[in-house]
Amino acid sequence: MSRTKLRAELMQELEHAVRRASAQGVIFGQTVADRAGISNSDMDCLDFLLLEGRVTAGRLAEITGLTTGAITGVVDRLEKAGFVRRERDADDRRKVFITPIPENIAKFGKLYEHMQRAMLKAWEAYSDAELRLLLRFATQSYHTMLAATAELKAMIEAPKEKRAKEPAKERAKATKPVRAP
Template structure:
């Protein structure tokens, strides 16, 4: 799992570099792709980021031409973040080979095995989301001076 996660992060960074955005912004874009369209609050919820951080992500993705903000027709106070399909397609094309290979791999599994893998992946996501929340609490509880002075340098 760590190897898959690591190579996924490296692959994601290469795609993000090509797209001219940060790797974390690309991951947020993928969450938005999974959601269809979403509010900033919903993106914060599924990513574990704060609404303030998500606002910055949306601003950068909008500037890069990947998303736009649309007001809800019924409630003009509500704003949805929507993908711009033709620009997303540029990024999606980079994933075609991997997607085809994964689909071929999945064909070798039974329905019961696929259900187990889906449960495993879903629980992994939920565990990571909870871990991200705990990490935010840990970092928030550190003295500000310690955080800014020493990032995560090893102790001597």
């Protein structure tokens, strides 16, 4: 078999492995989110917040790829559930930080402990160089997904924006059913 064909097969295997891990991660996250009483996407935003620490809504929007409007809804729901609080900046009262409430998060955080221990144990088998490679891969994957999400949103929103600019008469014509002769 040619080197090119072997490489293509290897890359496809890697893609499938990443997709399986990602899908299983979504299912795992949904299970934890259900237990915590919030949506999976809100749980993902909370995870970003835990990784970043105290941040503004704008920063949370930036790292998640969501709009600031969507983040406002997420923060409202997380605050209502008792997982975060809004705190005004002492120096600039216009600036508001989103701050996790560790004692409330700890209640469901225990559900991650088994998985974290298993992952750490599996990673012990890797050399430092392999761990750096995996870190580079995971970091690049995040940035690729963030960019792909932005492109997808732009592609989805473009037709809506175009249609919103069309005169109402033209939109009505375009949506009128066509009768067969």
